[in-house]
Amino acid sequence: MTYIVKPKNHHPNLERNELGLTRRDYEGAISTLCAGCGHDSISAAIIDACFQLSIPSYQVAKLSGIGCSSKAPAYFLNQSHGFNSVHGRMPSIATGANVANHELLYLGVSGDGDSASIGIGQFIHAARRQPNMIYIVENNGTYGLTKGQFSATNDLESKSKYGEDNLFPAIDLCGMAIQLGASFVARGFSGDKDQLVPLLKAAINHKGFCLLDIISPCVTFNNHNTSTKSYDHIREHNESVSRPDFVPLGKEITAEYSEGENIDVALHDGSILSLEKLSDDYNPLDKKSALENLIKSEKEGKVTTGLLYIDPNAKDLKETINMTDKPLNKLEDGDLCPGNKYISSLNDKLR
Amino acid sequence: MDTRYLFKRHNTWWVKVAVPKDARDALGFDLRQSLKTHDLAKAQEKRWEIVELFRDQIKNAQNELSLPLANKDSVQTFMPVTDTSNPQYYHKVVDCQYACPAHTPVPEYIRQISQGNYTDAYMINWESNVFPGILGRTCDRPCEPACRRTRTHEKAVAICRLKRVTYDYKGNIEDRIPKLPEKTNGKRIALIGGGPASLTVARDLIVMGYECVLFEKDPFAGGLMRTNIPSFRLPEEVLNEEVDRIINMGLETRFNSEITSMKELLKEDFDAIFVGTGAPRGRDLNIEGREEAKKNIHIGIDWLTSIAFEHTKSIGKKVVVLGGGNTAMDCCRSSLRLGAEDVKVAVRSPFSQMKASEWEIEDAMNEHIPIFENHVPKRFITNENKLAGIEFEKVEAVFDENGKRSLVPTGEDPVIFECDDICIAIGQDNAFEWIEKDIGIEFGEWDMPIVDKVTFQSTNPKIFFGGDAAWGPENIIWAAAHGHQAAISIHKFCSGEDLFDRPMPGTNLVTQKMGIHEWSYDNDISQAKRNLVPHADQSISLKNLKVEVELGFDEQLAFEEAQRCLNCDVQTVFAEDLCIECDACVDICPTDCINFVNNAPEEDLRNSLRIPALNLDQPLLVSEDLPTKRAMIKDEDVCLHCGLCAERCPTGAWDMQTFLYEEAKVYS
Structure with a gap:
């Protein structure tokens, strides 16, 4: 843990966004995670994405459960709303908050223990109900806070730091989420910000439930030779299905592709997610192809990363339950109470 | 200053061009050549020719060795891996010490001041610059404009005034x-x-x-x-x-x-x-009236000498000082103390181009001495063989295409200052x-x-x-x-030795690591503003030539100012073989110095960084290629030496190590 406060001095040529803010304005407290933790890189990617999209911090709510990953919201966007919930209960809090005020950007930050073990029931129903949120799983395959036991996402062949075998197969949160109806499912790697930041930017602009399963090596307990979630293993076995480029509304597409090499996905607000295809049979708009791809790469021992599945036209929770456009927390007495006259006539009918 | 492809070795400039990895494996070396000059301007001119020559050589070597080339026609030059074993590399990072002609280890003695070891701090200075007490009051301070703090939109550490502190508070040093x-x-x-x-x-x-x-x-x-x-x-x-x-x-x-x-x-x-x-020899000004008025016209440095030896003890009520250098500032301030009531300084050049140090001009102006710019003296006015005044022509500075200045008369009416005495301080030979x-x-x-x-x-x-x-x-x-x-x-x-065989400087590189996140230097960056030196009350100091105007820092102010030092001599030392490319250092660096990118020719590389490295005077620290084929590139320009990269590094690939550079002396 670092004891000093990160100096506020910054580079004189540091870029400013449309709000006149620098990237440094989106930072949080200094991290208390282990040095080299992948979670810190994910925090940095979130900072970059929010800075680049000029998102005002006060329009963001950071929600988390328990675990190393769930401490991370303290280390970015220190002027945003935050809620640190009971272990594994972040999805309920996110769903409730979404219903109360759908105007905020909800960043749920969870880990493999928080989501794939104690909170798996919550995770399933969030994916099913599609609240408009970004559900980030900082996935390191281990329980770092309790000194390195296997988590439910640890691969069968991956041994612990102490040499023990893992007896149970891994849960693939991405595959589950696609099956359950999540409309944006991607896998990233904390060590590849060139891929992660555009994915985050696309997720921020996507309407519906976005799962970002981000492999984030635990340097202290799961970065050894026999681990399948170490920096080296992921770099060797990483197979990126596409190179994402997020183009905000009103900006020109500058990257040039030959025909058939890229897939442009228009998001609901008119911005475009442009995906350069790196694999021939890749089609992120087709659920079946996405699932087949995942199963195939699992067999081959590869780690598929990139945008796996997207349904840009899916209904989110607000549409499904036919909520008012005005957030519930902004409704006044007049909006909520039909008035004495209506209630009297209603009572009369029931007499 | 543009030092692309250049590096300094044994006080001369060299050109170095990196060879693509395949060719280097076969050749076993990068290409470099001495330019046999210590003059940077000359080195800058000569370099491109040699860079081109090197490019041809690389191409030939690749053809001869029939190395597989991605594109046979495009010979790429890469940024060479930094040779940190060359003492000049880390020396250059310590901007203040590098700028000092005597290369005094500035951060080293400033740390001693923070710890209250004034005597040790004094001895570090004495060894290097011989006159710490004198220089702490009078130095021209080339170190201060070089201070890294000036590049993060702040004022430099008051290095000169801290040097004075070492003199003021030192103990007995006779036995040393x-x-x-x-x-x-x-x-x-x-x-x-x-x-x-x-x-x-x-x-x-x-x-x-x-x-x-x-x-x-x-x-x-x-x-x-x-x-x-x-x-x-x-x-x-x-x-x-x-x-x-x-x-x-x-x-x-x-x-x-x-x-x-x-x-x-x-x-x-x-x-x-x-x-x-x-x-x-002070320069004279031979214009009309010089001979007639000679009794009341003084050559600046001679006049100051006669004050120092107490031959001169007074001057007229109205004094005009000609010139804009430090001697002029000393003449006008001395005149006030010898009893002059109306002292004016007249300079030929614009105010912004005066030669005097900024702080000496400030001190003169604080004593309410007006400075008249663009005044070219035309004649001394005499009355019955006695100086009565001086006439000036007003000019303005005009710059031609090459930046050469000429002073062109504005055509305004001449300006006349009445005076009893004139000091000429327009240069010395x-x-x-x-x-x-x-x-x-x-x-x-x-x-x-x-x-x-x-x-x-x-x-x-x-x-x-x-x-x-x-x-x-x-x-x-x-x-x-x-x-x-x-x-x-x-x-x-x-001793009959070769005079050009110059001794190497003494260098030492020592880790500062004390514990997991503890360093033996204070890495917390002070947010304090530069402290001002207290001055003596003008009602006393203006009446007496011997009353020192600057009072110097007290111990508390000295400590606060010393804490502003960024410890630029505590170097960020990078070990490629330990790096796992986790990006922790990139994420934590407050000034975005650290990058992991593909190596490229220097111009491209400088522009491909998170924040382009546009200050060509500052070097890049370039590592060998890492397993992902990227290299670690650190822009030294605004690194705060806070050590956070080393604190967040899980493998110790970054370490903070103090680099002591001692310029060679005859006895070392």
Whole structure:
């Protein structure tokens, strides 16, 4: 843990966004995670994405459960709303908050223990109900806070730091989420910000439930030779299905592709997610192809990363339950109470 | 300053071009060549030719070795992997020390000040620049504009004033001062002129057992430090202490003995002669009325000398000082203290181009002395053979395409200042009439002796020059730097060694790691603003020539100011083989210095960083390629040396290590 406060001095040529803010304005407290933790890189990617999209911090709510990953919201966007919930209960809090005020950007930050073990029931129903949120799983395959036991996402062949075998197969949160109806499912790697930041930017602009399963090596307990979630293993076995480029509304597409090499996905607000295809049979708009791809790469021992599945036209929770456009927390007495006259006539009918 | 492809080694500039990895594996080296010059401007000109030549060589080598090339026609040059074993690399990162002509280890002594070790801090200075108490009051401070704080939109650390602190609060140091050994080496050296250059040579050579004899035309040693710097800036006791310290080491002095003939001196049995006579002649201004009014027209440096020796004790009520350098500032402020009531400074150039140091101009203006810019003196006005005033023509500065300045009259009416006395402080020259032309010393441009820039040797191998006597007026710190180098040359000359075989600097690189996140230096970056030095009450200081204006920092202020130092000598040392490319250092770096990108030619590389490295004066730290084929590129420009990269590094690939660079001395 670092004891000093990160100096506020910054580079004189540091870029400013449309709000006149620098990237440094989106930072949080200094991290208390282990040095080299992948979670810190994910925090940095979130900072970059929010800075680049000029998102005002006060329009963001950071929600988390328990675990190393769930401490991370303290280390970015220190002027945003935050809620640190009971272990594994972040999805309920996110769903409730979404219903109360759908105007905020909800960043749920969870880990493999928080989501794939104690909170798996919550995770399933969030994916099913599609609240408009970004559900980030900082996935390191281990329980770092309790000194390195296997988590439910640890691969069968991956041994612990102490040499023990893992007896149970891994849960693939991405595959589950696609099956359950999540409309944006991607896998990233904390060590590849060139891929992660555009994915985050696309997720921020996507309407519906976005799962970002981000492999984030635990340097202290799961970065050894026999681990399948170490920096080296992921770099060797990483197979990126596409190179994402997020183009905000009103900006020109500058990257040039030959025909058939890229897939442009228009998001609901008119911005475009442009995906350069790196694999021939890749089609992120087709659920079946996405699932087949995942199963195939699992067999081959590869780690598929990139945008796996997207349904840009899916209904989110607000549409499904036919909520008012005005957030519930902004409704006044007049909006909520039909008035004495209506209630009297209603009572009369029931007499 | 543009140092692309250039690096410094043994005081000369070299060109280096990296070879693509396949060719380097076959060739086993990168291409580099010395430009055989220490002059950066020349090196900058010559470099491109050699870079092109190298490109051809790489291409030929690749063809000959039939190496697989992605594109046979495009020969790429890469940014070479930084050779941190070359002492000049880390030295350059310590901007203040690099800018100092004597290369004083500034951060090292500032850390000692924070810890209250004033005596140690003083000795670090004394070793390097010989006159810490004097320089702490009068130095031209090339270190301060170089301070890294100035590049993060802040003011420089008050380095000069901290140097003064080491003098003001030091303890007894007598037991730390070396003395002339009882048994000398029998070699005798003559030092002409008792200023800082000669005194430095004497100090260095006495330690080596040389018998040094100092010739000084005045009754005291000190040179311009005594005669030209008024005592309200440099009290006599400070000067005496530091000058006497050297004399007491065992220097033989001959005061009141002006050398009038080099030829005669050569006949005496000296093994070598060092000329440190400064630039003692003040320039005159021969315009109409000069002769008639001569009684009330004074040459600046001569006038200051006569004040120093208490021959002059008063001046008229109205005084005009001509000139915009530090001497002019000293003249106008001295006039006030000698009883003048209306003092004006008139400068030919625009205010912004005045030669005086910014703080000396400030001090003069604080004493309510007006400075008139763009005033060119035309004639002295006399009344019955007595000075009555001076007439100026008003001009403006016009710059041509090459940036050359000319002062063009504006056509306005002439300006007349009434006055009783005038001081002319418009520059000073050397005076070498006493050196005969037939004794082997060749003279070049401006009647200056030809002196080698590295060895300080004249064309007569026995005679060396240094200080202002070598290449015209500079500052005390330059004289000290020259003195050290001349001492090395004199020793090599007397021992029959090659003068160009210069000794290497002493360097040491030591980790500062004390624990997981603990360093033996204070890495928390102070957010304090630069502290101002308290001044004496003007009602007292303006009445007395001997009252020092600046009071210096007290211990608390000194501590606060010392804490502002960024410890640039604590280097960020990177070990490629330990790096796992987790990006932790990139994420934490407050000033975005650290990058993991593909190596490329320097221009492209500088532009591909998170924040483009546009300050070409600052080097990039380039690593070998890492497993992902990227290299670690660190822009040294605004690194705060906070050590957070090393704290967040899980494998110790980054370490904070103190780099001590000690410029070679004759005795080291």
